[in-house]
Amino acid sequence: MNAEQTDRLNDIYNLILNPATRDWERQQLVVLKSAVENGANFKAELARLEASLRPLAVRNNLTPDLTDFYQRITGNTVATFDLTRHYAVDGPNEERAIFAGGCFWCMVEPFDTRPGIIAVISGYTGGHTKNPTYEQVVGQYTGHVEAVEIIFDQRIVKYVDLVSLFWQITDPTDDQGQMDDRGNHYRPVIFVRNAQQRQIATASKAALAASGKYKKPIVTAIEPAQKFWPAENFHQEFYKKNRQRYKRLEHTRQQYLALQHLRSKIRVRLQKFKQKF
Known part of the structure; x- marks a missing residue:
């Protein structure tokens, strides 16, 4: 053999x-x-x-x-994603952020391509089941949501910057899922790891609500971080390994967000116009 x-x-x-x-x-x-x-x-x-x-x-x-x-x-090379950084102790200038915003396939690239990002890991968190599988999470048996854990260098990028990016790539008015991703396991959540992150996330959410950009309430939850369970190898860096499929999914998501952002700009401009008269 x-x-x-x-x-x-x-x-x-x-x-x-x-x-x-x-x-x-x-x-x-x-x-x-x-x-x-x-x-x-x-x-x-x-x-x-x-x-x-x-x-x-x-x-x-x-x-x-x-x-x-x-x-x-079948002869296709499948690289095993290195989870060493997830289990390693953070260095003195390193911090972690955890965000849920619909399917984690579309949540990795926006963060992964930013300066100062050390690793972005797809996984599950917020629920009650140990070692959850993808099948269990999408079946909504676990209480978990699909999420990404971001390890970053605070000297290059700040937590507040990541929160700002999170608002840009999600729909903060939808707590039943995101875009075409429906279900409780796709609800948007900012999982805060300490008091400082909670203060930043809460202030940022309040500022977004006061901006007048959205007609509907801002319903993205801010919850204490729980144990983060890395997803199966297939899901890690999906945007790199399954480029064509990812592009189709991301195109639909971007179309929805672009229309929402355009409406937000028009709403803010109308509000400013009304204030003048």
């Missing part, structure tokens, strides 16, 4: 034990495992497995970890 075959079998064993693997997916994996243990040709069985998974794979309907596995067996 060569090293690649050993690695793939280890992947299969881990996926069988993975609670996030769907029953049908697990059945296909068990068939391969049993066949190989009974002397069947591994390559032939792997080809059979790939064929059985293909209909769901082409529709992006496999669970995240199985999607990574499918990409590996």
